[in-house]
Amino acid sequence: MPDNLSFENQLSLLKSRGMVIDPDKRDESIHTLKTVSYYRIKEFAKPFEVTNQGDKIYHNLEFSKVLARCYQDKNLRMGLLYAIELLEVSIKTQLAFALGTRYGAFGYLEFSNWIDRSRYDNYQTLEKQYFFTKDLKVSSEKSNNADLRNDSNLNQAGLPSVWLGVNILTFGQMCSIIYCAKKEILSEIASNYNCTNNEFKSWIGMLNLVRNVCAHNGNLVNISLKKKPLLNNELESYIFIDRDNHKSFKLGIVVMVIKTLVNNINPKYQWDEIRKSLKSLCVKTQLYNRDEMANIIGFKDFSVIKSLH
Secondary structure (H helix, E strand, O other): OOOOOHHHHHHHHHOOOEEEOOOOHHHHHHHHHHHOHHHHHOOOOOOOOOOOOOOOOOEEHHHHHHHHHHHHHHHHHHHHHHHHHHHHHHHHHHHHHHHHHHHOOOOHHHHHEEEEEOOOOHHHHHHHHHHHHHHHHHHHHOOOHHHOOOHHHHOOOOOHHHHHHHHOOOHHHHHHHHHHHHHHHHHHHHHHHHOHHHHHHHHHHHHHHHHHHOOOOOOOOOOOOOOOOOOOOHHOHHHHEEOOOOOOOOOHHHHHHHHHHHHOOOOOOOOOHHHHHHHHOOOOOOOOOHHHHHHOOOOOHHHHHHOOO
16 A cells, blocks of 8 residues: 655655755745656656656656646646637537538427438437437526527427527537438538548547546646547658658647648637647656657657647
C-alpha cells in the first residue's frame, strides 16, 4: 500500500526519480503540489519517462516544464471546447433542417421515417424510438427554454418539434441520430463540412469523446485515441508518422480535425490562443527540440503548429 507522503516528501520523490527542482523555488513547488497534486504532475510527465535509468524514470525533466504543461492543458481544453460547441450548434441546425424539411415538425419522432432500414429491423427501430422519446421527454421537462412551454411547439404527447427537440439533445444523442440515419440525410449534413459520410461519422465520434475530456477536467495534452478517426490525405500530412509507418492519433489529429470542420463554417475563426498554447507545449528541453516536442503530441513537426490559422 502506498505511503501517505507529505508534500515535501512528494517533491523529494519526484527529484529522486530524475525531475529537476529549482532550489530557489522549492517552497513554491511544494505549494504547487498542494493545489495540483502529485499524481496530476506525474500524469503530465508520462510522455517523458525513460526506461534505462535504473530507479530514475525521468532524465533531467524540469518540474516547471511539467507544471506549464498542466496549465496549457487547461487552456487548450477551454479553447477546443469553445470550437466544439460552435460545431455542435452548427451540426444540430443542419440535422434539424434535414429532418424537418423531409418529415415536418414531428415526423422525426417516427424513427421509421428516417432510420437506415438496411441496418435496423422493425424491432430495433421501435426500441431506439422508445428510448429516444423517453429521454427527450425528460430533457424537455428539465429545460428552461420558454418555447418548450408553448403548446403550439409540442405534439399531443408533449414532445417538442424537431427544431426544438434537436436543440436540447446532448452531443452523444445527436451523434446517435446521425449514426443510424439514412445515407441521403447523412450526405446532406456531411456536405456542409466538405467530407464523406464515413469521415463525418468518424469525426463527430471523436469530438464526442474530446468534448467529454474537455468538460470534465481530463488530460487532453496526453490524449491517445483508441478508436482512430478516418484520415484523408490532408489530415495525414499534419500528423506524426514514425519510421515503421505508425500514425500518431494524439492531440495533433484532434486539433486538425476540429480545425478542418470549423473552417468550413467559419473560415475566419481565430486560432491564436490555441496556437499559442500548442507552441508553449513545444518549448525546447534538454533532450528534445521543438519538432520532437511537437511529435510527442502528435504533430508532424513544429511548423504545422506555427501555421495554424
